[in-house]
Amino acid sequence: MDIKHQKKIDKTVTSLRKKDVTGGKVVTESWEPNLEYAWDNGPAISRYLAELKKGKLIGKRCNKCDRVLLPPRMFCEICWRPTDEWVYVEDTGTVNTFCISHVDWKAGRLNIKGGVRPFTPAVIEIDGASKGMGILHMIDKTNPKNIKMGMRVKAVWKPAEKREGSITDIEYFKPIGKKK
């Protein structure tokens, strides 16, 4: 790529600053789509949510590969066949991996210096489900510095009357002692 080519590339794009776009320096049109959805949960997740409301976690077994799948699903994606029986699993587990997030879903910064606790989402392998069968949830009420991979955790549930059949019926997971 010679200098001539380099200059050509420079001319391909008119680079703006954010304030040019938001401040009306260039012609713009804005749109606030109201994209609201009602996503069907399907039979497996409907049951999962109903059990969460009761303060329980439920998975489903595939008798061919002998895995307990969590969250439950109606078919095994590996064996490509319908799953078999429903299986209750524990509300304890092991931290497979985690991170300490200083940003929210829209890349907005949390006021960490102002004392806001970072989010500590984790993949948690739930006891009673097959090895490696993790779910995404939050660890909380513990110093992020103390969170370790392999750490044992337990679900902290909302009070029964406040549960609504949602993954957030588990408020967060908290550290517990070693597995017996």
Add this chain to the structure above:
Amino acid sequence: MGYRKVAVVGAGITKFARYAQETVSELSYEATKMALDSCEMNLSQIDCVSVGTAPDAFDGIHMNGEAMAEGSGGWCKPVMRNYVGGGTGVMSAIHGWQHVASGMFDTCLVVAEEKMSSAFPHPAGAFLTIFDHTTEQPLMPTLLWIFAIEMQRFMATHGYDKKDIARVAVKNKGNALNHPSAQLGAEITVEDVLNSEIMAYPVNRLDVSPTSDGAVALVLAAEHVARRVTEKPVWIDGVGHALDSAYWCTRDLYYPDYVEVAARKAYEMAGIKEPHKEIHIAEPYDPFTYKELHHLEGLQLAPRGGSVKMLMDGHFDRDGNLPTCPSGGLLGVGNPIAAAGLMKVAEIFWQLRGEAGKRQVPGQPKCGLAQAWGDLMQVGTVVVMRA
């Protein structure tokens, strides 16, 4: 099998910018026009168009493939869109290859575009709905989380140190200084990376590629056309792609199995037995620093647990044994999602032709690889090219 030989005969690229004034169609036009001009071809010689663009939620245009079609030279031609998240750019090249290799078309324009700057409050928000709507989205996850979570698992499994991984940013942003499209070329140090803002531990600001607007285009041609058009065709000798389960929490994130599957398919097609010896130059997908190493291991270009040592030994430097991301990668050139992947294929094209200017790796490389990754930590797309 009876595939026809397919060559890349031309390439074009726009500048990558955080906020471009150009529309989706105009960005596509700039890249496509440059690609056609580079091989002195015109639209009447093009049989079909393969376009790639990532979620419509970035551009805010439903059916963004259609919005970019005419800028991609698609007027009254067969135009086909593919979409596999971040893997889209390299998938577009594979998709184009399929059209020509199959014998259906003699020539194909491959165009990838992304305009992320239309999305507010931040393009990151467009990722919210890639997570399971019922079991994950209520936790308000961001894509950064799963990168950080994956990086942590990768580091823990192999005992890697964050400060060593930071050298990927130093290398790629340095390489990007010589790329005319680059948004974030810079001379930085490992300390700069470690001292940059914490996004989601272990990921710091400088471990992450930026959001960008931009487009890239390639011209593909069957052998009989390619030989007429150019003296330096670059052959696409192997392609592979694979998609893993969407239950990302079920996989051991330390290793990208799907990248290995994709790479093995591409190697088999290209007759490659020992990739680490036969591949001279690689553009692994690097939206985050650790991702480059993660993918090099999946691509069998570094042993599992051995990529950091190779990085530290200078193996992956522009003058090393296996230069990786000589373009500057997503970390340095920028990350207009689909376009960034195709930028990697274009870089291998320029490098194998000896046309990469100041970025040219020494030793006349003859065989190169470009790879992208995407969807919900689950897709690998690989092409192997030879001069």
Add this chain to the structure above:
Amino acid sequence: MALIERLQNRPDATYWPGKIPMTYIYTAGRAGEAFFKKLRDSGKFIGARCEDCDLTYFPPRIFCECCFNRIEGNWVNVKNRGVVHTLTICHETYDDKPKETPSIVAFIRFEDTDGGMFHRLGDVDYEDCYIGMPVEAVLKPKTQRKGGILDIKHFRPL
């Protein structure tokens, strides 16, 4: 292969409500910038000319989609009047709610161009509209024009 279990009771079929919480700001692009600035500042329309193909694009573009030549800057003036190519009357809003006053929308072609524009018709009853009807643009007063398609209030019969 059918799934073994199905939901038998309607209340068991649950759904999860949610939204894609995004907003967008679109730039008009290079051709769009030229078009809308001209409309905003002088109340006039421009198109773009490809001499090779003998085509006048309206609204303008930076390239010719047929020959792929760059036509950026080949702007030509286009009259603010056109002809109704086809039309309809719309009783519902874009999100499926009844409209208090139905609106007439038309695809309008412009003299000496190969393009056209989709817009509203005004100052006229639907019964009096017809395909082939000559119309002219009614612009907002200059002080209210922002650079956008709504700088044109509507088109009315000539």
